[in-house]
Amino acid sequence: MNIMSKKKFAILIILPIAMFFISLFLGRYHINPLTIIHILFAKLIPIQSDWSSTMETVIFKVRLPRILLAMLVGASLSISGASFQGMFQNPLVSPSILGVSSAAGFGAAVAILYSFSSFTIQIFAILFGIIGVILTYFLSRVYKTTPILMLVLSGIVISAFFSALISLIKYAADPYEKLPAITFWLMGSLSTTSTKDLLRIIFPMSLGIGGLLAVSWKINILSIGDEEARSLGIKTELLKGVIIFCATILTATAVCVSGMIGWVGLIIPHIARMIVGPDHRKLLPASLAIGSTYLLLIDDLARTVSSAEIPLGILTAIIGLPFFAYLIRKTKGRWR
Numbered sequence: 593m594n595i596m597s598k599k600k601f602a603i604l605i606i607l608p609i610a611m612f613f614i615s616l617f618l619g620r621y622h623i624n625p626l627t628i629i630h631i632l633f634a635k636l637i638p639i640q641s642d643w644s645s646t647m648e649t650v651i652f653k654v655r656l657p658r659i660l661l662a663m664l665v666g667a668s669l670s671i672s673g674a675s676f677q678g679m680f681q682n683p684l685v686s687p688s689i690l691g692v693s694s695a696a697g698f699g700a701a702v703a704i705l706y707s708f709s710s711f712t713i714q715i716f717a718i719l720f721g722i723i724g725v726i727l728t729y730f731l732s733r734v735y736k737t738t739p740i741l742m743l744v745l746s747g748i749v750i751s752a753f754f755s756a757l758i759s760l761i762k763y764a765a766d767p768y769e770k771l772p773a774i775t776f777w778l779m780g781s782l783s784t785t786s787t788k789d790l791l792r793i794i795f796p797m798s799l800g801i802g803g804l805l806a807v808s809w810k811i812n813i814l815s816i817g818d819e820e821a822r823s824l825g826i827k828t829e830l831l832k833g834v835i836i837f838c839a840t841i842l843t844a845t846a847v848c849v850s851g852m853i854g855w856v857g858l859i860i861p862h863i864a865r866m867i868v869g870p871d872h873r874k875l876l877p878a879s880l881a882i883g884s885t886y887l888l889l890i891d892d893l894a895r896t897v898s899s900a901e902i903p904l905g906i907l908t909a910i911i912g913l914p915f916f917a918y919l920i921r922k923t924k925g926r927w928r
Contacts, residue, residue, distance in 0.1 A: 600867055600868060604867075604877070604878055604881040604882070605881070607881060607882070607885045608663060608881050608884045608885045608888070611884075611885045611888050611889060612659060612663070612888070614892075615655070615659045615662075615888055615891075615892050616628055616632075616651065616655055616656070616659065618892050618895075618896055619650070619654075619655060619895070619896070620895075620896070621646075621650050623647050623650065623651070627643050627647065628651060630642075630643070631643060631647065631648055631651050631652075632651070653786070653787065657785060657786055657787045657789070657790045658782050658785050658891070659888060659891075660790055661782055661785050661789060661790055661793075661849060661850070662782055662850075662884075662887050662888045662890075662891040663884035663885075663887070663888050664790075664793065664794070664797050664846075664884070665782075665846040665849065665850045665853070665887055666856060666860075666883040666884045666885070666886055666887025666888060667797075667801065667879075667880040667881075667883045667884040668797050668800065668801065668842035668843065668845065668846045668883075669687050669842070669843065669846055669853065669856040669857040669860075669883060669887070670856060670857055670860040670861060670864075670879040670880060670882065670883025670884075670886075671801060671804055671805075671842065671876050671879050671880050671883065672687035672800075672804070672838075672839035672842045672843050672857055673685070673686050673687050673856070673857025673858055673860065673861045673879070674857075674860075674861035674864065674865075674872070674875055674876055674879040675804050675808075675811060675835050675838070675839055675872075675876065676689055676835070676839060676857075677861055678811040678812070678814065678815040678872050678875075679740075679811060679814055679815070679832060679835050680740055680743070680744065681740065681815055681817070682744075683862065684858070685744075685858075686854070686855075686857045686858040687839060687842070687843040687857035688751065688843065688852075688854070688857070689744060689747045689751075690724070690725045690728045690729075690743065690746075690747040690750070690751075690836065690840070691724040691725060691727070691728050691747050691749075691750035691751040691753075691754060692721040692722075692724050692725050692840050692843045692844050692847070693721070693751075693843060693847055693852050694724065694750070694751040694752075694753075694754035694755045694758065695720045695721050695723060695724025695725070695727075695750065695751075695754045696717040696718065696720055696721030696724070696843075696844050696847040696848065696852075697717070697754070697758055697778055697847065697851075697852050698720055698754045698757045698758050698761065699716035699717045699718075699719060699720025699721065700713050700714075700716055700717040700720075700774075700777055700778075700847075700848070700851075701758050701761040701762070701765075701774045701777075701778070702716060702720075702761060703715075703716040703717075704770060704773050704774050704777060705761055705764070705765055705770055705774070710784065711788075711792075713777075713848075714789070714792065714848040714849060715848075717844065717847055717848035718844045718845060718848050720754075721840065721843065721844030721847060721848075722840060722841075722844055724750050724751075724754055725836065725840045727746075727750050728743065728746045728747045728749075728750045729743070729746075729836065731746040731749065731750065732745070732746035732747075743832075758778070761774065762774055762775070776903065777851045778851055778852050778905075779851060779852070779903035779904070779905040779906060780850055780851035780852055780853040780903050780904035780905035780906075780908075781850065781851055781894070781901065781903050781904055782849070782850055782891055782894075782904065783895070783901050785849060785850075789849050792849075793845045793846075793848070793849055796841050796842075796845045797841075797842060797845055797846075799838070799841065800838040800839070800841040800842035800845070801838075801842065801880065803834060803837070803838035804835065804838045804839065804842075804876060805876055805877070807831060807834055807835065808872040808873045808875075808876045809872065809873050810826060810831055811835070811872040811876075812871060812872050812873070813826050814826065814828065814831055814832075814835075815870075815872075843857075850904065851903075851904070851905065852905060853887070853904050853905050853908055854905055854908055854909055854912070855908045855909055855911075855912030855913070855916070856883060856886065856887055856908055856912075857883075858912070858916065859912050859915060859916050859919070860879055860882050860883040860886055861875065861879050862916075862919050863882055863919075864878035864879040864882050866919075867882075887904070887908075890904055890907050890908055890911070891904060893907060894907055
């Protein structure tokens with residue numbers, strides 16, 4: 593590892609850690625930074641308490657779970673996008689390419705329409721997200737193989753189908769109570785998250801991230817084409833299934849706690865690729881670090897820049913669109 597690589601590695605490690613601690617200091621309820629440090633250390637070593645219980649509740653029950661969830665969601669969407677871009681050999685692919693986001697959004701909209709609990713809403717989002725990808729996968733099957741182009745086209749069809757169903761749900765919803773709740777959820781937010789949400793998603797997200805990191809070197813081979821990968825002894829259908837399964841679990845779980853947040857899984861892999869190159873053994877960990885930092889920054893802006901919280905999907909689109917246009921100009925279409 594040369595000096596430049598060591599610097600990049602150090603930055604990618606320090607960046608999310610620094611953003612984590614900065615985010616603890618941000619919020620409408622002002623707490624002195626030194627007091628926050630004392631509260632954190634009080635959990636490790638005995639320190640005399642000179643702060644109110646309200647401050648401790650704000651740190652451990654409100655800010656800390658939200659910060660960790662934002663980092664997990666950003667990391668999950670980013671590594672899923674990077675893996676799909678390598679598998680599909682296409683820089684315009686995002687985690688929602690196979691219809692998981694639209695299907696998960698429909699599941700959540702149905703649960704909200706029938707006034708189910710927040711936990712049931714999350715379960716519906718995950719289940720329908722998985723169902724959407726299963727429909728895409730079987731629709732794309734051609735003579736016991738799954739061509740990349742057929743996967744993309746099938747994903748577009750399924751995504752459009754569930755988007756239409758979401759519109760139908762919104763049309764049928766009560767315009768005074770249910771429709772605003774469905775619309776706000778679909779725009780993406782972490783405002784209602786809790787420690788329970790964190791505990792629910794940490795295992796499936798860890799499973800998905802670990803699975804993608806384990807096959808990262810095989811994605812390098814898969815990105816050169818199916819025939820070449822098969823000639824090198826790679827079981828391409830099995831590998832695609834593993835990647836799709838892990839990315840689906842990550843995306844559906846992210847959507848179930850944060851709603852539909854666009855552009856993260858599309859843009860972050862490009863930024864990581866500019867920093868560490870196209871090798872997925874480096875690209876996936878870099879996407880994790882940058883994605884977690886990016887969405888945490890977006891969430892900090894969402895909850896601090898105005899009196900009313902801004903939905904995350906709006907901010908990621910406003911920031912993502914011009915930035916992606918800049919990336920296109922800068923890279924001149926060279927993404928490998």
